[in-house]
Amino acid sequence: MQQRKGESGSHARFRSDRFFQSAGDWYFHTREGTVEGPFQYRLAAENRLQVYIKVMNSGWMSDDIPLSIEPLN
Numbered sequence: 001m002q003q004r005k006g007e008s009g010s011h012a013r014f015r016s017d018r019f020f021q022s023a024g025d026w027y028f029h030t031r032e033g034t035v036e037g038p039f040q041y042r043l044a045a046e047n048r049l050q051v052y053i054k055v056m057n058s059g060w061m062s063d064d065i066p067l068s069i070e071p072l073n
Contacts, residue, residue: 019045032056
């Protein structure tokens with residue numbers, strides 16, 4: 001399970017308020033203040049969140065650059 005930088009202990013895999021549905025599509029909020037989506041299924045949004053977290057934790061992107069990962073069709 002991945003944890004946020006500076007956190008310790010066990011946490012839920014996903015924070016429930018991160019995901020939401022609008023007009024039948026799924027989205028997630030990021031710590032950086034962006035909304036990512038749309039995704040046809042919640043599972044797709046959850047999977048993409050894992051990719052987003054890996055990219056943000058990799059050091060490839062700085063925190064001040066907005067990142068939006070487009071859904072793959």
